[in-house]
Each structure stands twice: as structure tokens, then as C-alpha cells.
Amino acid sequence: MKIKVIVTLKNGVLDPQGKAIQQTLNGMGFSSVNExxxxxxxxxxxxxxxxxxxKIKVEDMCKKLLANLVIENFEIL
Amino acid sequence: MKIKVIVTLKNGVLDPQGKAIQQTLNGMGFSSVNExxxxxxxxxxxxxxxxxxxKIKVEDMCKKLLANLVIENFEIL
Incomplete structure (x- = not known):
């Protein structure tokens, strides 16, 4: 079966890629985008x-490979 | 408010990055991973x-920037 996982940066970790997307969206006229x-x-x-x-197996994979737990959180959907 | 979006490759589009992760997981002992x-x-x-x-605004952003609709689907959570 297919298990879906989201890996996100922890709060406080800088996200220059996200910042670039936000600035691009603002420049395209989406002025209401804060972050x-x-x-x-x-x-x-x-x-x-x-x-x-x-899900237990996938959690193990997240801890060992898919997520860097120092700077990232993961969520299994 | 914060809106979450997932952008995925359409079926049939090759995903070499995903393939590399699958092979790495198999090599690490997770032999049950098919894809x-x-x-x-x-x-x-x-x-x-x-x-x-x-959500309507974010859908517009997806169509214009966040997703390449030729090869990707997007889903607003």
C-alpha cells in the first residue's frame, strides 16, 4: 500500500527557497502572500x-533516510 | 491563514529522484519498498x-507558478 509523507523544515530554520517563491509570487501580483x-x-x-x-515501516524510513531530524520534521498522512 | 499544497508528478512521468530513494531504501534493508x-x-x-x-488564491498560484501542469498535479489540503 501507498503511504504519504510530508517532510518540512523546523520552525526557525531558514528557507531561502521558500523566500524566493514568496518574493516571486509578490512580484507576480499576489501581494497577500506573507510567507x-x-x-x-x-x-x-x-x-x-x-x-x-x-506506517511503522515508513516512520522508520523517515528517521533513517527521508528526513534530517536535526532540521526537519516529518508527518505521515 | 496557512494553506498547504502538495505537487506531485503525473503518472507516467519518470521520477529518477524517487527511483534513487527506492534503491537506497532497498539497499538499507527495506526490501519491501516497491516504489x-x-x-x-x-x-x-x-x-x-x-x-x-x-484556497482560491492558492489554486491560482499553483496554476501560475507552483506546479507545472504539463507534468505535475497539485492538491490543496
Missing amino acids: VRQGKFFEVDVNEKDEAKA | VRQGKFFEVDVNEKDEAKA
Whole structure:
């Protein structure tokens, strides 16, 4: 089954990519945009029919590879 | 208010980054991983209190900048 994961920068970690997107949006006329933060999204197809077990595996993958826990949080959807 | 957006590659579009992650996970012992697809995540802070109006604005931003609709789909959470 497919498990979806979002990895985001922790609060306080600078996000120059998000800042560039925000400035571009402002320049395009979207003046109401205060801030943009960019993160990553993963869809992991695990050979496991039990959703709870699949999520435990994906959590382990996040801790070991997909997210850098020093500067990033992850959320399994 | 903050609106969350996920941008993913359309089915059929090659995802070498996702493939590399899948192979790395397999190599790390996660042999049950069949496929990984990577996408992008954005959190857009819009100066707009009405959620429906904020989402309409963010949808417009997705069409004009955040997603390449030729090869990507977007989903507003």
C-alpha cells in the first residue's frame, strides 16, 4: 500500500527557497502572500497490506533516510 | 491563514529522484519498498481570513507558478 509523507523544515530554520517563491509570487501580483515554506513530499509504496504496519515501516524510513531530524520534521498522512 | 499544497508528478512521468530513494531504501534493508515517488510540499501563508477565498488564491498560484501542469498535479489540503 501507498503511504504519504510530508517532510518540512523546523520552525526557525531558514528557507531561502521558500523566500524566493514568496518574493516571486509578490512580484507576480499576489501581494497577500506573507510567507512560503517549502518541504518535500514522498509517496512510498510498501509491500505490506496492514496499514498500521506499513506506517511503522515508513516512520522508520523517515528517521533513517527521508528526513534530517536535526532540521526537519516529518508527518505521515 | 496557512494553506498547504502538495505537487506531485503525473503518472507516467519518470521520477529518477524517487527511483534513487527506492534503491537506497532497498539497499538499507527495506526490501519491501516497491516504489517511491517524490513531490513537493508548500505551505503558503496568505493574508486572508476566509478559508475558501484563500484556497482560491492558492489554486491560482499553483496554476501560475507552483506546479507545472504539463507534468505535475497539485492538491490543496
